[in-house]
Amino acid sequence: MNIRTGGDIMSFYSKGSKSSKNSTAWIYGRALVRSYFLTIILFFIGGAIITYTNISENWTAVFSSSILIVCTAYASVYVAIHHVRRGWLHGALVAMMYILLIMIFGSLIVPSFVLSRFVLYRILICTITGLVGGMIGVNIKE
Numbered sequence: 001m002n003i004r005t006g007g008d009i010m011s012f013y014s015k016g017s018k019s020s021k022n023s024t025a026w027i028y029g030r031a032l033v034r035s036y037f038l039t040i041i042l043f044f045i046g047g048a049i050i051t052y053t054n055i056s057e058n059w060t061a062v063f064s065s066s067i068l069i070v071c072t073a074y075a076s077v078y079v080a081i082h083h084v085r086r087g088w089l090h091g092a093l094v095a096m097m098y099i100l101l102i103m104i105f106g107s108l109i110v111p112s113f114v115l116s117r118f119v120l121y122r123i124l125i126c127t128i129t130g131l132v133g134g135m136i137g138v139n140i141k142e
Contacts, residue, residue, distance in 0.1 A: 027082045031094050032101070035075035042067045065125070072098055072126045073133040080137025091134020092127050099126040 046063040049055060075098055076091030083090045099122060107113040 076133030087138030095130025
């Protein structure tokens with residue numbers, strides 16, 4: 001930047017402003033909102049399937065794990081498409097944010113929430129799904 005050639009300080013700093021709609025925070029936020037919206041829709045569909053068909057309630061864990069994997073993959077692919085590099089890292093980060101926010105809200109709703117081996121397993125599954133989804137998302141051409 002050279003002020004003598006007509007550039008000013010404010011225009012220099014505003015070019016890289018983090019308030020733009022393509023900043024990392026906005027991309028992560030949009031990915032999380034979209035994946036939570038998809039989660040709600042898929043849980044309603046899964047609940048209707050279990051309620052109105054002859055499928056037993058033993059399949060609830062399978063449905064919830066599948067929905068968790070699909071929505072985590074969606075968020076990580078979305079983030080990685082918007083970031084050209086390091087999709088595995090962005091995918092894993094958004095996946096961890098996704099599951100940690102679900103755990104925080106779950107612990108507020110269910111006071112008897114405990115951090116068990118099953119919960120740690122889900123965190124691991126989400127992180128691995130985010131890694132893979134990020135790798136896939138970087139390689140998808142828009």
